[in-house]
Amino acid sequence: xxxxxxxxxxxxxxxxxxxxxxxxxxxxxxxxxxxxxxxxxxxxxxxxxxxxxxxxxxxxxxxxxxxxxxxxxxxxxxxxxxxxxxxxxxxxxxxxxxxxxxxxxxxxxxxxxxxxxxxxxxxxxxxxxxxxxxxxxxxxxxxxxxxxxxxxxxxxxxxxxxxxxxxxxxxxxxxxxxxxxxxxxxxxxxxxxxxxxxxxxxxxxxxxxxxxxxxxxxxxxxxxxxxxxxxxxxxxxxxxxxxxxxxxxxxxxxxxxxxxxxxxxxxxxxxxxxxxxxxxxxxxxxxxxxxxxxxxxxxxxxxxxxxxxxxxxxxxxxxxxx
Numbered sequence: 001x002x003x004x005x006x007x008x009x010x011x012x013x014x015x016x017x018x019x020x021x022x023x024x025x026x027x028x029x030x031x032x033x034x035x036x037x038x039x040x041x042x043x044x045x046x047x048x049x050x051x052x053x054x055x056x057x058x059x060x061x062x063x064x065x066x067x068x069x070x071x072x073x074x075x076x077x078x079x080x081x082x083x084x085x086x087x088x089x090x091x092x093x094x095x096x097x098x099x100x101x102x103x104x105x106x107x108x109x110x111x112x113x114x115x116x117x118x119x120x121x122x123x124x125x126x127x128x129x130x131x132x133x134x135x136x137x138x139x140x141x142x143x144x145x146x147x148x149x150x151x152x153x154x155x156x157x158x159x160x161x162x163x164x165x166x167x168x169x170x171x172x173x174x175x176x177x178x179x180x181x182x183x184x185x186x187x188x189x190x191x192x193x194x195x196x197x198x199x200x201x202x203x204x205x206x207x208x209x210x211x212x213x214x215x216x217x218x219x220x221x222x223x224x225x226x227x228x229x230x231x232x233x234x235x236x237x238x239x240x241x242x243x244x245x246x247x248x249x250x251x252x253x254x255x256x257x258x259x260x261x262x263x264x265x266x267x268x269x270x271x272x273x274x275x276x277x278x279x280x281x282x283x284x285x286x287x288x289x290x291x292x293x294x295x296x297x298x299x300x301x302x303x304x305x306x307x308x309x310x311x312x313x314x315x316x317x318x319x320x321x322x
Contacts, residue, residue, distance in 0.1 A: 027090045029090060030093075044080060056085070079099070082128075103149060106147065108145070115230075115234060116141065117234045118236070119136060138264055138267070142161060142168055142271070172274050175278065176188070181213040181280075193267040195269070205276035206281040210282070213277070213280045221259045286300060287301075289305065289309050292312065
């Protein structure tokens with residue numbers, strides 16, 4: 001009887017040691033010596049995910065991971081995507097990570113006013129996207145930051161960018177004020193792209209939009225420098241002063257050579273610039289020029305404007321720029 005009691009104690013001790021070893025293996029430090037990126041494909045089972053984890057070195061054994069997961073882990077489903085597995089993450093932590101859906105977030109950003117040639121470059125440069133895209137139509141992309149995952153196509157990301165612009169422009173057009181001079185969403189996009197390139201100050205957008213709206217109503221040329229530059233560089237920085245030949249060129253964009261709006265957008269305008277042309281400031285100003293602080297000073301008459309220009313030239317001479 002005593003011998004049976006001792007045997008029972010030994011078996012119990014062995015069981016405890018075994019359970020302790022299992023628990024330690026499940027919750028203890030894993031084999032990864034550094035953070036690892038692991039992709040769980042769409043529709044993958046836990047078995048397939050375990051195989052990918054073992055290949056990457058995030059776990060030691062796929063079969064042992066599956067056994068422990070079924071006995072000790074949650075039965076919540078895993079989610080597809082790319083995961084960053086921390087160094088020495090336990091098998092328990094790895095399972096929780098795959099069930100959390102906290103995938104690696106990759107992003108591509110389109111700043112306000114970025115021309116489409118640079119949007120194209122940003123998409124082609126973005127790591128882990130697949131495929132190629134053509135340069136999108138100017139003005140068709142809504143500036144924003146867009147998330148993507150490893151393996152997404154560049155075309156799919158571009159489609160989201162363009163859908164966002166279509167949706168925002170349609171909603172903004174419905175909110176337009178009677179003071180808006182543009183006659184269509186396309187015209188709104190074109191004028192907004194000019195406003196976007198003319199001022200970086202949010203507080204000025206509606207005032208700049210008002211100046212151009214007033215000029216359009218009176219049949220005056222817009223005389224916007226960015227429209228002269230666009231046919232030359234497709235929106236890239238010019239890097240020099242505008243030439244007289246460029247100011248005189250008739251190409252559908254140059255608003256010095258022709259009255260009215262250019263034939264299309266010269267950049268991808270942001271939400272605020274679109275809103276500005278659809279609700280311009282209440283002002284009779286027809287002119288503006290830089291004020292030396294990064295903003296502009298506005299004028300109703302050519303006489304006032306010329307005085308403001310002289311002040312701006314004086315500032316530039318004092319800075320050694322002229």
